[in-house]
Amino acid sequence: MLSKAPIFLIFAALLLIGLWLGIKPPQTALESSANRQLQFQYQLQAGHLTGPTIMSVQQGDQLEILLLSDNSGNLHLHGYELIKMANADIPVQLTFTAEKAGRFELELHGPDKILGTLEVYPSP
Amino acid sequence: MFKLLFVLLLSLPGTAVAHSFAQPYQLPIPYWMYIYSAIAALGLSFIIVGWFASTQHSQGHSATLPFGQAAWVNALRKFRLVQILQILSVCSLLLCIVSGLIGSADAYRNFNMTFFWLVFALGFSYATAALGNGYAVLNPWLLLTGFCTALVSGFGQGRLQYPSRLAYWPAVVFYMAFIWLELLGNTRPFSLSVMLLTYTVLNFVGVWLIGTRDWFRYCEFFAVFMRLLAKMAPIDYRPDVSGEKRLRLRWPFMGLLDEPAEHFSLLVFMLFMLSSTAFDGLRETVVWFNIFWRDPTGLFTLLLGEHPIYTYGWSRPWYLAYETLWLIASPFLYLGAYWLFIWLGKCLTRSPLSTYHLGMRFGFSLLPIVLVYHITHYYTLLLSQGLKIRALISDPFGWGWDLFGTAYTLRMPVIPDMGLVWQSQVWLILLGHVVSVWLAHIIALQTFPNRRQATLSQLPMLLLMMLFTAAGLWILAQPLQGR
Numbered sequence: 113m114l115s116k117a118p119i120f121l122i123f124a125a126l127l128l129i130g131l132w133l134g135i136k137p138p139q140t141a142l143e144s145s146a147n148r149q150l151q152f153q154y155q156l157q158a159g160h161l162t163g164p165t166i167m168s169v170q171q172g173d174q175l176e177i178l179l180l181s182d183n184s185g186n187l188h189l190h191g192y193e194l195i196k197m198a199n200a201d202i203p204v205q206l207t208f209t210a211e212k213a214g215r216f217e218l219e220l221h222g223p224d225k226i227l228g229t230l231e232v233y234p235s236p
Numbered sequence: 237m238f239k240l241l242f243v244l245l246l247s248l249p250g251t252a253v254a255h256s257f258a259q260p261y262q263l264p265i266p267y268w269m270y271i272y273s274a275i276a277a278l279g280l281s282f283i284i285v286g287w288f289a290s291t292q293h294s295q296g297h298s299a300t301l302p303f304g305q306a307a308w309v310n311a312l313r314k315f316r317l318v319q320i321l322q323i324l325s326v327c328s329l330l331l332c333i334v335s336g337l338i339g340s341a342d343a344y345r346n347f348n349m350t351f352f353w354l355v356f357a358l359g360f361s362y363a364t365a366a367l368g369n370g371y372a373v374l375n376p377w378l379l380l381t382g383f384c385t386a387l388v389s390g391f392g393q394g395r396l397q398y399p400s401r402l403a404y405w406p407a408v409v410f411y412m413a414f415i416w417l418e419l420l421g422n423t424r425p426f427s428l429s430v431m432l433l434t435y436t437v438l439n440f441v442g443v444w445l446i447g448t449r450d451w452f453r454y455c456e457f458f459a460v461f462m463r464l465l466a467k468m469a470p471i472d473y474r475p476d477v478s479g480e481k482r483l484r485l486r487w488p489f490m491g492l493l494d495e496p497a498e499h500f501s502l503l504v505f506m507l508f509m510l511s512s513t514a515f516d517g518l519r520e521t522v523v524w525f526n527i528f529w530r531d532p533t534g535l536f537t538l539l540l541g542e543h544p545i546y547t548y549g550w551s552r553p554w555y556l557a558y559e560t561l562w563l564i565a566s567p568f569l570y571l572g573a574y575w576l577f578i579w580l581g582k583c584l585t586r587s588p589l590s591t592y593h594l595g596m597r598f599g600f601s602l603l604p605i606v607l608v609y610h611i612t613h614y615y616t617l618l619l620s621q622g623l624k625i626r627a628l629i630s631d632p633f634g635w636g637w638d639l640f641g642t643a644y645t646l647r648m649p650v651i652p653d654m655g656l657v658w659q660s661q662v663w664l665i666l667l668g669h670v671v672s673v674w675l676a677h678i679i680a681l682q683t684f685p686n687r688r689q690a691t692l693s694q695l696p697m698l699l700l701m702m703l704f705t706a707a708g709l710w711i712l713a714q715p716l717q718g719r
Contacts, residue, residue, distance in 0.1 A: 120287045127279045135272045165718030191261050191620070193648055213654035214261035215716065229718045231263060234654045 139236050147209075149174045154227045156181040156220065165228055171213050171235045177206045185222020189230065192216060257343045257353060257423070258621040260614065261651050265658045270713035273662045274706045277669045281698045284670065288677045289691050300472065304483035321374055328356075329376040329432065331632060336429025340634025344621075346425035347632035352432070353418065354622040358614050361465055365607055368473050369466030375459060377439040378452055384440065385448065394447025398454065404501035407457040410435075411505060412564060414457065415512045419519070420559060457505075464506060467491035468603060489604060489671050493678060497599035500592075504567050506599060507574065510606040510704065511566035513613050514711055519559060521714035528555055570704075574602070577700035581693040585684060597683055598697065601676040605701065608668030609708045612661040620649035661712060669705045673698060 150173055154163030157180075169175060179187050184200045191214060198204040198220065213234040218227045303309060332348035343349045364371060385392035417423055417431060442451040452459045466473075472484045472491060497503045518524050529544050531537050536544045540551055578595045581587075587594065623646050630643035637643065676697045680690035 116287070116291050120283055124280055124283050127283070128276055131272055131276050131279070135268055135275070137268055190259070191649055191651060212651050213263070214651055215259075215263050216261060217259060229716070233263065 147172050147174060149176075151176040151178065152228070153177075154179045154181075154218075156183060156223075156225065156227070158182065161225065161227065163228055167218075167228060167230045169210050169230070169232055171210055171232055173210045173232075175206075175208055175210055175230075177218065177230075179204050179220065179227065181220060181223075183220065183223045185220045188219045188221055190217045190219065198222075257349050258617050260616050261620055261649070262616050262657050262661075263654055264714055264716060265661055265709070265712045267713055269658055269662050270709045273665060273709050274702075276666055277705050278702055280666065280670050281673050281702065284673050284677060285691060285694060285698065288681070288694075289687065300484040300486045302482055302484050309483065318373055321370075322379055325374045325376045326379050329380075329436070333429045333432050333436075335632045336425040336427075336432075338633060339425060341425060342634055343424055344624075345628075345631075345634030347625075347628045347634075348425050348428050348432075349423075350621055350625050350628055352428060354617055355625050357418075359618055359622055361462065362611060362615070362618075364462045365465040365468050366470075368469040368471035369462055370473075371459065371462035371466075372473065375452065375456070377436060377456060378448070378459075380436065381440055381443040381448060381451075385443075392443055392448035394443070394445060394450065396446055398446045398450035402454070403499040404454050404460060404505055406455040407460040408501055408505050408508065410455070410457040411461065411508060415508075416560060416563060419512075419516055419563070420556060460502075460505060461509070464502075464509070464600075464603060465607065467494070467600065468607060489675060492600040492603055492675055493682075496596040498596075500596075503574075503595065503599045504571060506603060506606065507570040508567035510602065510609060511570045512563065513606075513610050514708060515563050515566050517613055517708075517711040518714075520716050521711065522717055523714055525717045528558060573703060574599075574700060577696040580696035584696065585689045585693045587684065587689070587693070589683070594683070594693075598676055598679055601672050601679055601697075602701070602704070604668040604671040604675065605665075605704055605708075606668075608664040612664050612708075612712065615660075616652065616657060620651055623650055662709075665705060665709060669701060672701050676701070 148170070150167075150169055152164055152167045152175070154161065154177070167175075167177070177187075177189070179198055180201070180203045181198055182200055183198075185198050186195050187198045187204050187206065188195045189206060189208075191212065192208060194206050194208060196204050196206060210230070210232040213232045216230045216232070218230060219225065220227055328351060332352050335347040336349075339346045339348075360371070381392060421427070423431065439451070439456060442455055445451075446455070454460070468489050468491060470486055470488045472486050474482065474484075497506070526532070528536055529548075531544050540547050540554065544551060544555075575591065575595060578598065579591045582589065582591050582594055626642050626646050627644065630640045631637040673694075677690070677694055680693050680697075681687065684690040684693055
């Protein structure tokens with residue numbers, strides 16, 4: 113039993129490595145350089161929300177998120193823990209670099225409304 | 237009955253689909269990783285089949301090493317570690333209840349949400365799978381009712397004989413209610429406290445009615461849950477032949493081979509552990525959202541009278557009811573698939589054993605898949621929010637206290653590198669799959685009269701496990717809803 117174990121283990125290792133090399137896509141050059149400057153706008157008026165459901169960006173992008181709401185509250189980007197007070201009918205802006213990859217909700221506390229989700233993809 | 241259920245669901249206040257506490261920060265796994273994992277799982281499964289088909293196997297997996305009398309264990313007993321932990325357990329429950337009732341309404345600033353949902357429900361569960369069934373001695377409800385039994389003579393003896401036909405069904409129902417509250421109940425600190433208070437009262441009533449032994453064996457669902465997880469741990473805590481409790485070391489996951497599932501309801505409980513995690517992942521995806529709100533089949537348009545997207549304002553409670561029905565149905569869908577493949581194995585081998593008997597024997601072999609899927613889905617929450625318990629201990633009510641000088645530590649969530657998260661998800665799922673296939677083969681060798689029949693029986697099981705693993709991976713790879 114023991115003498116066959118290394119054979120099966122080697123076979124398993126070859127399978128895993130071979131599959132990885134065969135399936136993993138090659139790295140391609142970025143179409144545009146990292147550190148793009150992107151802006152996203154949200155409006156919340158009489159309970160009606162406009163703005164992107166998902167903000168899809170790359171790690172390293174410079175982001176501006178603007179909100180104009182008829183409700184006051186705290187604009188909170190979870191995960192990045194960026195919080196800014198939003199006064200009614202006065203635009204508020206979050207400016208930051210998308211350093212952390214992941215999925216982060218943008219919420220307006222007060223009305224407790226999820227405005228959208230920021231998806232930061234790792235740099236290739 | 238069906239209409240009554242809908243009316244009840246619609247009448248529950250504050251149960252609209254809403255932002256829940258502590259969303260995971262991970263992105264869907266890249267599609268190529270999903271393909272890699274699925275093919276690797278299939279390939280490794282066949283290697284395991286080949287291994288079992290070509291080699292003789294001993295039954296040495298049941299070997300255990302007692303260590304209950306080791307010097308370091310005796311030293312811990314002298315420090316009364318168990319008693320200290322028991323006091324902490326009861327105090328934690330009481331603090332969870334009190335902090336929700338009088339503390340901050342902000343879920344992130346109140347002790348109870350992070351402690352209960354993350355430290356206990358996730359962290360303690362994973363610790364149980366690694367270190368054994370500590371919950372058997374640290375269960376706060378067991379301790380509280382035990383205290384009551386010590387004060388009130390005969391309290392824990394029970395007044396009714398527990399009907400054996402009920403088996404683990406009460407635990408299944410309580411577990412479903414718990415998961416519903418977790419996923420769809422939009423719990424907040426106050427409602428969590430009410431929930432814990434209600435469950436505490438339920439435990440007292442249950443113990444008074446049917447006695448401590450039967451209540452905590454069949455009905456208290458955390459006890460059932462932790463007992464199942466502990467079967468995978470390398471540390472076993474159980475009485476030996478002399479009746480005294482003993483600590484033993486064993487190979488990880490080998491506890492799953494000790495005995496078959498005792499009752500059909502326990503199998504359903506275990507499958508709900510898997511299906512509820514899959515459901516949680518699925519309901520966050522664009523695919524799930526579109527099935528109802530975009531209604532490609534036209535079915536919901538027919539039921540609601542107009543296209544669902546135009547009914548968003550008033551039909552959200554119906555969406556909640558729809559999700560609730562799928563949550564309750566989910567373990568039975570998994571059960572249907574499981575039973576079908578068990579039956580196929582019986583047919584292939586022409587075994588005289590009943591499908592039921594075979595189903596009970598192989599049930600626990602799915603637990604490694606259950607565990608790894610749960611971990612891959614939730615473990616990052618322990619890092620991003622669970623670690624904040626260090627700060628919350630100093631300010632449990634969110635009043636600006638700093639009792640232990642830690643209130644301002646770990647304010648930022650720990651978000652691991654996304655590549656690391658994806659890799660860990662893939663390799664954990666592969667590990668769980670391989671262990672499940674391996675265990676199923678060992679059970680097959682114990683069940684069938686010869687190696688040929690045992691191997692034949694595993695071909696449908698292999699397909700079933702591939703189905704469960706691939707489904708889990710597919711869910712992890714799906715694009716997610718935005719809001």
